[in-house]
Structure formats: C-alpha cells, structure tokens
Amino acid sequence: MQSDIFTYIDPSPFSLMENGPLTGKSVVIQPNMSVRDWPTEAGSAALERYIALEDATVVERLRQAGANIKGSSRMSEMGFGLGGDTGAQALADGIADIVLITDTLGEARVAASTIGAIGFKPSHGIVSRFGLIGLVPSMECYGVLANSLADISDVMRVIAGNDDHDLSMLEGKVPDFDKNYPIEESKGSLAVIQECFDLLSPEDSQDFDKTLKRLNQAGLNIEKFRLADFDLFSKVHKVIGSVEASSAGGKYDGVRYGHRTSSASNWNEMFLKSRGESFGLLVKTYMFQGAYFQFENYKAFENACRIRARLLKEIEGIFNKVDALILPTRRSNIPVDTTLGISKVYDAFLMTLLANVTGSPAISLPGLISRMKNDPGLQIIGPHLGDARLLFIASQLKNIAKRDI
Secondary structure, eight states, rough: OOOHHEEEOOOOOOEEEEEETTOEEEEOOTBOOOOSSOOOOOGGGGGGOOOOOSSOOOHHHHHHHTTTTEEOOOOOOGGGGSSTHHHHHHHHSSOEEEEEEEESSSSHHHHHHHHHHHHHHOTTSSOOOOTTTOTTTTTTTTEESSSHHHHHHHHHHBBSSOOOOOOTTTOOOOOOOOOOOOOOOOHHHHHHHHHHTTSHHHHHHHHHHHHHHHHTTTTTTEEEEEOOOTTTTHHHHHHHHHHHHHHHHHHGOOOSSSSSOOOOSHHHHHHHHHHHHHSHHHHHHHHHHHHHHHHOOOHHHHHHHHHHHHHHHHHHHHTTTTTTEEEEESOOSOSSSSOOOHHHHHHHHTTHHHHHHHHHEEEESOOOOOOOOOOOOEEEOTTTOOHHHHHHHHHHHHHHHHHHH
C-alpha cells in the first residue's frame, strides 16, 4: 500500500512547465528535502510537525522542468543508512519514475542495487544543498534512482548548476551533461582495487572476477591496482562524518521547532531532555562519537582530515591512468538496512564510502554481475567533476550487458 511507502502524498501534484525535459515524469523525494507547506521531518522526532517554509532549490528546478513531485517516502533518521527507507520500493512498484534520496554513505547506489535499478551519486558540490536537511555536509549529496540512464541524465541536466543560496558549491564548475565523448578521449581502461577482493565473500569474489573477465572479453581493459589504505576510507568517514553530525545536530534544541519534552521544570532541563528524546539510538550514538572527537580527541579528527587529503591524492593518481574504478556496489551477504549499531551500518556500505570521502561521482548498474540472484550491483566511480563522462561509460557497460556476453 502507498501509505506504507509515503509519509506525505501531494493531493494535487503539479509542474511549472508543460513541455519541459521532465514533463510526465513522477518523482518521489525524501522528507528531508524541503517542499513548501509539506511536512519535512527528516525521519526524526527532532523535526516532528515541522513544515517547510520554501522549496529546496532542487525541488524548484524539478518542477520548472515539468516533473510532478508525488510525495515523500519514508526514510532512515536524517538519511543515515537505509533502515526503514522506502524510496527504492516506490521505484520498484512503479509509483515513481525517479526517486531522490540522500547519499551519505552510498545509500542511493546500495538502495538501487537491491531492486535492480540504477543509482547515481553526483560529484560533491555541483548540486545545490539549499533546502536539504542533512547530517554530514562534506560527504552527502542528492542521489538519484531510476530505471534508465536517460532519466538519470535528464535529472542531472536539470538539478546541477550554481545556486546563490548555497555558498559551498563549486562556482562555475559543472559537467557538461550534453557532451558526447569520442573514444579517443578515453584512457581505454578501468581500474580494480585488489584489496576489494579481500573484503568479499568467496561467492561474491568469484562472481565479480567472472564479470571482469566478461568485460575484458568485450574489449575493455581491466587493470588491477593496490591501495593498501583502502580500509581507511571507512575510518575517515566515520570520524569526520560523526563530527559533522554532532555539529549539525546542535540546532535541534526544542525551542524554535521540533520535539520539546513535556517533563522539564526549567529551560536548561527542557533543552537537555528535548535533545535526549529527539534522536533515535543510532543517530544519537553517531553524534556522541562526534562529540568525543570534537572535545576529547580532536587530534584524531585532525588526523582523519589529513588522511582524507592523502587518500584523495592516491585516488587522483589512479584516475590519471584509467577512466574509472570498478567494484561491486555491496556485498550480497551483508544486510543493508541494519540499524544495529554504527559499525554494522558502515560494514553494509563498505564498498560505497570511497566516493563519498573523495566527492567523486559514482553509479551502480544492475545486470552486470554474473550471478543474477541477489545481484549486488556493479559500481563505477569516476574522477571529481567527471559525471558526464561516467554516465557515458555506464552506457557502454549497459550495452555490453544487453549483448549477454
């Protein structure tokens, strides 16, 4: 039932253009994306009964392009993980043509892989975050789920671009999603990080290896690289992400909006109890970890930032030699909707964290891993601002899948 998928359904969805690039397309968003006069609670009691005052920039651009925004799906608290998220189900059930969900750990790509759809995360800084209620600003962005690459490309043409409301954007630096990429511009190869194999189950490792061989037989050059520090992507994300989450959560005080406790005898007690009651255990634990790194072990946070910069340079070095990285989207034996602790959540997104830490564009494609039952999805990651090129590579891989090599 739709009520199991939606937190809010627009009784009269509308668009601002009859002949736009997204006219006729129905879109479902999450309730952390502001739509004027819609409940925007971000899956958290911290924002209970909060009604958005204006449209997010992305929402405004979608409507101007002709899209009908149908409603808000259920989501994990503040978009952290996929516990309780129903965005992918809306796409799988045919309720929506396009779904937007926050990609903080890799949620858009992993969610898409569970239903055999395409999930895309753009480069950080090319899509305005104005109107997005987030948790980890330096690593989260809008993610797009759809059943076709054409829909992904059309959405990105609409939502990417500078916005004066978001001063964190990369001014003037937007990929050209209309450009055709001739083969001579290609480096002619994709990279596999050898350490990824060590993290896969024997079955997943065997299937991924078969897929690489099939792609190689189709004419693609697959190169293997060593990245001894691959495990640090998870640790860096966990430290920096928790600090940003702790900082972002400071504004939820129960005074101006959101949950306010009913059992306080003074303002200070009201503030403390309201915050204590506002967040679920998972997000609260994440924020506590961030507070520890902020106030008790700040050196660990500084080290994480330095390591992040070093990892970024290492990945850039690989992209100087190849067109893109290729790896599974998820591990098929690990549940992706877990809420059983921070470590369990990070374990579920181990394969997708790299793109969020580096700000790189990434896409998950179905039907390319040889074992089709519980297909974990094939993920391609490109260099920062290489979004359009990445979509072109994805189209090539989809054509290979159609030929059923």
